[in-house]
Amino acid sequence: MDDLLSEFLTETSESISVLDVALVNLEQNPNDREILQNIFRLVHTIKGTCGFLGLPRLEAVAHSAENVLGKFRDGELEVGAHAVTLILTSIDRIKLILSHLEQHEAEPEGNDQDLISQLNAMAEGKPPGAAASAPPPPPPPPQPSVSKKEPLPGEVSDEELQRIFDATPGPADMAPPPAPPPAQEQSQPAHPSEPHEAKGGLPATQAESKAPAMSGDAKESAVAAQTIRVNVELLENLMTLVSELVLTRNQLLQMVRGRDDSEFSAPLQRLSHITTDLQEGVMKTRMQPIGNAWAKLPRIVRDLSVETGKKIDLQMIGAETELDRQVLELIKDPLTHMVRNSADHGLEGVEDRRKAGKPELGKIVLNAYHEGGHIIIEINDDGRGLNMGRIRQKIVQNGLASEAELDSMSDQQIQQYIFKAGFSTAEKVTSVSGRGVGMDVVRTNIEKIGGTIELKSVEGKGTNFTIKIPLTLAIVSALIVECGGERFAIPQISVLELVRTTGTSENAIEMINNAPVLRLRDRLLPLVSLKSLLKLGKADEELAETFIVVAQVGTYTFGIIVDRVFDTEEIVVKPVAPILRNITMFSGNTILGDGSVIMILDPNGIAAATGAMAGSSQAAEQAHLKDLHGEEKTSLLVFRAGGADLKAVPLALVARLEEVDVASVELSHGKPVVQYRGHLMPLIMVSEHCQLQKEGRQAVLVFSDHERSMGLVVDEIVDIVEDILKIEITVAQPGLIGTAVIAGRATDVIDAGFYLTQAFGDWFGVTKETSAFGEEQGGKRILLVDDSLFFRNLLTPLLSVAGFEVTAVEGVDKALALREQGASFDAIISDIEMPGLNGFQFAEAVRGDARWMTVPMIALSSHATEKDFERGRKVGFNDYVAKFDRDALLETLSQIVTGGAA
């Protein structure tokens, strides 16, 4: 539903319930001006809003009601029971229309002439026809006169009402439920005219009027029921309570931990789950899209552009990014202020822009997105940028720094002065900005919530502000470490892994001119010693073992040396006291489960403290990252079978992990099989050293393909890890692809294809889809280009078994070299993500040369999105297949090759 409309509905429902009460009060104190004034205002507001939203029917009713109320207010009409009823009727009608609005987002058909004419008649001070005739007010106590005067009209009005009811098409068009209210509203006017004595004699009328009233109540606007307004303070309190609950829960968990037999375990587990759910729920109540804070900006910018004669285009990206309400409230004003600044000072006038060779339309771009537990908000403008000359002048003028000091500063440092109090370089104070209060307040506000603000500005090009604020001020998961006898928390989100080093292990810390580094897998990791960073003692005290927390900040990865690592804990982040806020190493503090206070380390601050190092290795870092991205991570299942050494297989190939009862293992042709899901499943040993368990249950990796399954017998399933699969050592041994470093351990990667063919010699060949082409494919030559040895090793046997002759190369240059040598192929299968030239470039190269121009090409990638597909098509791939999808690959290949041949 339209936001505006739903807000209107919520608001109006609220006003109406207030109105109901107010009207009843009014009936009791007809001369209370204040109540009247109040009612008048409420109805007036409803009318005004309806007109604004284009709801004519609602507006008409509200308008007429307002007229009557106006007369009451001005004392032109006496407030009588009948009048109040009529107003109540109007309100009921408004409710009815509202409920329809809520369901269909449009006003119901029909008109309210009946009601309006009654209201108008009332406003003019005469009884509306014979029927619902309210007595003209003159007699001071109106009520007695009502009861005496009209014994009959009660019945008359029933008929009359029926007629009106029939004539009113509106409600009849609606879904049945809303129908009753009209009956109610029309029977109500009858009430006051019913003599009291007659009431008992008219049970039908009463029932009729009451039942709908109840159904009306029950249907109280669903929107109103779905959303309630809750005092923010209540939510805050709730959040604080939940935070405390989490802490207490943690404390309890810590007490029970290590006591397996504790009778508290189960209920505590349950409590723990509920607490977590509660925490999430409460957190959610506090999340709001950042767009809420931006809602006013378009208007502000528009007004500004009119006022200053500038042409401004405000773009807002990522308005749906959600963040904690508390944070949102705190950044709302700074953001507004900054956008205003950009529009007022940042952007030039049309004339100046034209002179500067820029488009007349100045741009302000707001961009919000999540990054590593933070929200980043960027405010960019393409205006004139900060005027360095004027800033310098101002700094000297205000005595903030001397010329000499300024000379030794970088532009960036000088620009930071705009965040000082009382600093404005605007030549004149406009109504909008330029009073020199502002940027300092912006900065203070942002820092108050643990955020940072960065400024980049190029004179003549524009200004860029980057605000980084925590997603929520509430709860994060953190790793607890110890250093120099003190404990610290490191937000889990920036921790990549933990490395334990001892003097003798292969992971020893090495020194380059007193700068500690660590060889981690195949790269050098810069290290910082927390102890020396926090001045907690000398870093060179040799410990038998230390731990390194590998942390990542943006693109910079580094290790933090700590003495000990405890476990992770959910912590409630509390901001540090203002007097400690200038210590950039900490992002907050918290109370642990045991009640002690600990500081939360800010990896950003630590990275910044090692900034010089980060800067110089930035380029290398970038290059390295590119490498890293070249090799995607693969989920691998690590297990042991036939020996203590670790083995691994890509998880994607494994259908299920099962345990079979050894007793159910049967023999077929001397080979073990089990009945599995209605079929016989052969059990294959990884090697001859491997044996089935003597008794109990046997762990089995199930590989499935259509109705066939094969079980690979393993001793133990160790872990599932996600790592870069890079085969370091290849071996000739069948069944093994080679050895790779997986999660820091040397692991044998098994060739699943080998075992599959052991189970069913024809595993890849004779499924219905591919068998038809099986023979024809003999001798078809395939070129396989993939940088990953694993995939080459996986696909080569697979394709060979399917009857293709496969040439596998590891890169585009090798493939193109083959072309130079005059090799020819029937099809090319190529990976997309490869170092050097990628698959798309490869395809372009292939298609751009006459020799292989017509060879069908299949792209192979783990990212088979529609977009990639499109791009693949464009550069010349015939088809696009997801990695690991054997069937699709074989089928595609068969079609393409045979199709090409035909």
Next chain:
Amino acid sequence: MNQLVPAGKRSLAEISAETQDYVTMFIDGQMFGIPVLTVQDVLGPQKVTRIPLAPREVAGSLNLRGRIVTAIDVRRRLNLKDREGQTKPGMSVVVDMNGELYSLLIDSVGEVLSLRSAAFERNPPTLDPLWREFSAGIYRLDGKLLVVLDVGRLLDLGRSEG
């Protein structure tokens, strides 16, 4: 804390509009006072977590019923020597400053005194400039002088450093 219970021996005259209540405390034998209404809690010895890199006046932080309170070592703040040979653990007085809680570490807490403004004196000009900064004035008591601490300035760590 029985120290917080106002002494019952005050005469009616003393409770006139002319008096103000102070919590008294001692550091190095010197009596200090802060207005009773600024005091939130009086605590015995607490486990204080060190905060690395913090100004030396900051003793650390402690947990006061789920709230984190920054502990300020008033001794260091007043440029007095650290206590020698921790004979008796210190106490602290928790004050609220703009919604933030701070705990002032001192040697001991005395009683609450109602002091007549007639006994109030401005800082003598000979007072150490640092003390003059933190002292809001002096009360003449029987046999003793009470230095009224300006809590706001005491907690404004950035100020005296800058």
